[in-house]
Amino acid sequence: MKRRFYGSMAGILLTATLFSQETFKPELAVGASFGTTFSSVSFTPKVQQGMLMGYTAGVTARYNTEKNVGLQAELNYVQQGWKEQFDLNPEFTYSRTINYLELPVFTHIYFGGKNAKFYINLGPKIGYALNEKTESNLGDATPNTTNDQHDMPIDKKFDWGLCGGPGLEIRTGVGYFLLEGRYYYALGDMYNSKKADIFPKSSAQVLSVKLTYLLPLFK
Known part of the structure; x- marks a missing residue:
């Protein structure tokens, strides 16, 4: 009886292992991305x-x-x-563009069919400011109530926070094509934020x- 029992258990485990291997195989994929960003900064005091x-x-x-479920890492210029x-x-204009090198690491959650999948990426992101550029026609004018930021380069080059969003993946014979929307919220500040500081x-x-x-x- 024991031999039959152990033999049956071994057969069940072997069948389950083979079935698991047939239904899913780990997959590594690499590639490149390009996109558009729309950004702002939450200032206190408020800046319109x-x-x-x-x-x-x-x-x-x-x-x-x-x-x-998977893991996804990126190295981006943003x-x-x-x-x-x-x-x-x-008629007045003012903008500040800051160029970052960023490293997001996501938990990749996906579902769907063989050729089309929906997914959500969620995780932390760190970044480092490489340089910044200002475009303005203000001259000596101070049209807003809060204007100190116009003459202040950012204090903190290190950036960190949380990001994520949904996406659609289409799989073809020449590779995978993904369209994704993403939102990032920084947990750190760009300027010093002690009591004596401006922001x-x-x-x-x-x-x-x-x-x-x-x-x-590979798959």
């Missing part, structure tokens, strides 16, 4: 703003470790910052739309 448009591009590596609005003086809060917010191409290396 619109959305600053910029660009992002980078490389992506994704490893689907389990059915419906433009973000802020663009001010002057309701009483619409208690200066955290970035970024919306982005990205196209990504991935080439599977």
Whole structure:
């Protein structure tokens, strides 16, 4: 009886293992992305703003470790910052573009059929400011109640926060094509935020739309 029992258990485990191997195999894919960003900065005191448009591009590596779950890491060049609005003086313009090198790491959750999948990426992101550029026609004018930021380069080059969003993946014989929307909320400030400083809060917010191409290396 014991031999039959152990033999049956071994057969069940072997069948389950073979079935698991047939239904899912880990997959590694690498590729590149390009997209558009729309950013602003949450200032306290408030600064009246619109959305600053910029660009992002980078490389992506994704490893689907389990059915419906994987890990994704990226190394991107991204433009973000802020663009001010002057309701009483619409002829004035002011914008600050900050170029970052960023590293997001996501939990990749996906579902769907063989050729079309929906997914959600969620995770932390760190970044480092490479340089910044200002475009303005203000001269010596001070049209808003808060203007100190115009003459202040950012204090903190290190940026960190949380980001994520939904996407659609189409799989073809020449690779995978992904369209994704993403939102980033910085948990750190761009300017010093002690009691004696001007801005208690200066955290970035970024919306982005990205196209990504991935080439599977193995399944």
